Amino acid sequence: METATIKDIAKALNLSTSTVSRALRGSYEINPETKRIVLECAEKLNYRPNPIALSLKENRSRAIGVIVPEIDNPFFSQAINGIEAIAYNRGYHVVIFQSHESYERELVNVQHLLARRVDGVLISLSGQTNNYEHLHGLQEKGVPLVFFDRFTDAITTHKVIADNFKGAFEGTEHLILSGRKKIAHLGASSFLSITTERIKGYKAALEKYNIPFDESLIRYCNFSIQEMETIIDDLLSESNPPDAIFTVSDRLAMACLTILKEKHIAIPKDIAVMGFTNLKVASLLEPAFTAVVQPALEMGQRAAELLLDLVEKKSKAPTNFQTIRLPTELVIRKSTAL
């Protein structure tokens, strides 16, 4: 059962394909009676326009590409959920790639998306990425690009991010006000904007309360479980370990909790733990986990909207690129109790 084309309709009705095409799009220069017949025949043959043919002609694909480090991460799957919702409503399809925190993989993904002629790209950078030529390449080819969550200032475009500074500031402040004196900050890759912004927030909070900054309390984890455990172990085995740990990702938070439990360290009594996390079960953890929650779904939605606006913008007038900073929410639970 092959799919009917405009030619089949033309043949069946003894018309030209041009006439059928125009009738289907309701052109004014087609006889209403002819239109009726064509529509009827199209219905009968279950005609569906071939988007591939249209893509070829119009040089667009009505698809947008999304590159995330890992799909299987609540933050990103929530964001993709938001992206899919917007794209769906506006008639676009979503093509997904994972960088697995690898620069090389991200590069290949971008090349695939270029080859595929996607109409635009949403990206959250890999933890290894510190060269942005591939993204410049996209822009040079005229493919709109929008960052969400993990961006770089090396590229000029829309960015939709959480208010990482404020989130980290409030979180750190909360720890300080809970009486913690020695607060460790477990960051992600040092290349990432989210890392530097959050560290700034952390430092600002320390400063506000006149707590001296100790470089050795900041650690960078590039997201391999192995590495995280080594770092956390190292941090805890010091002669004078921290009395609070602020982690910046779901995976870090989990690894941290696991290790502390293994070591039978009491939370929050001996060490308070909190983190940037979008785990929905945070309240059900033992102890209930204090979290800086990012509006992942909304972030995906906003980013998709901005991207599609760029894609559909007729005028090539220079755009005022925005950086949208969405507020985070500090949810205080038992893991940081006094």
Added chain:
Amino acid sequence: METATIKDIAKALNLSTSTVSRALRGSYEINPETKRIVLECAEKLNYRPNPIALSLKENRSRAIGVIVPEIDNPFFSQAINGIEAIAYNRGYHVVIFQSHESYERELVNVQHLLARRVDGVLISLSGQTNNYEHLHGLQEKGVPLVFFDRFTDAITTHKVIADNFKGAFEGTEHLILSGRKKIAHLGASSFLSITTERIKGYKAALEKYNIPFDESLIRYCNFSIQEMETIIDDLLSESNPPDAIFTVSDRLAMACLTILKEKHIAIPKDIAVMGFTNLKVASLLEPAFTAVVQPALEMGQRAAELLLDLVEKKSKAPTNFQTIRLPTELVIRKSTAL
């Protein structure tokens, strides 16, 4: 900066497009010297073949469609992770849709995928789907279809599923052996294969240990949080409530735990709770959550492999469709302790 086409190369070298095309594919009938020049020029212009043009000619898109109820669900995001990995390696792209547990939405998704001329479809049915005409439609159009996790026997094709019967049997048996007498089973939609299979496993375990089956202990939740809470509330407020609850999804497990905690019901002392779940934090919950874990990643991989085999099969010989049943893993933790 437009993308170079085969024509640009032809023009630049004063050759015909046919020659360029053949040179690029290394045809034996092209002069080696000409080949060299063409390759060189293609390199210089950064030529990339246009997959849309190829799709039009070959009537294939090198993309596969995936329909899941929700991306933002650890089981499905893990499965998509597996799907993406396989598709990526075999040169296919993954286009994702969510049915949001809605039959209508699933229908529209299938139509979109058909219109898009995807080469194949992977689907895990929505909880509302009990009519399968849309899937027959896919097959009639020659689009291969493979189920994962949630399937229907009404369609003949490959199916990759967890061993739901055995998983539920072992889980229920574990509860019985832990001394539980009145075990509630919270199923998903009654339309779904996963629901019926798991209930069979549940019943079989009861039978083995001569525990009478009580219809009122089985409840169906169509996945709206509201509905789940009502049902769980109802179950618990009976005069003689169950002493164990077996839930079949991540969301049900979470809702159940939340409500029990709100009611200050002791787990596992008063009621044991366990479930089919792929939450990675199960061990960090309070209490640590006993789980029947499904090999979600592998399920996605196997399903994608089977689908791509179907897509690429030259011969249209009738296929021996398989139903691959992957073993689940029972991880016993504190929530069902004696």
Added chain:
DNA sequence: TATTTTTATGCAATCGTTGTCGGCAACGTT
């Protein structure tokens, strides 16, 4: 030298759709 074979290349059709152009009636206008 005449003929065949080989080599290397170009032409044109194709995939499904749309845009440009042009044409043919049937009108209405002077």
Added chain:
DNA sequence: AACGTTGCCGACAACGATTGCATAAAAATA
């Protein structure tokens, strides 16, 4: 009667790439 309008429709080219067929020139053979 001659001309201009208008309504309606078809032919053709184009998007990018592939491919069967034709064909020119060069090489091999008779």
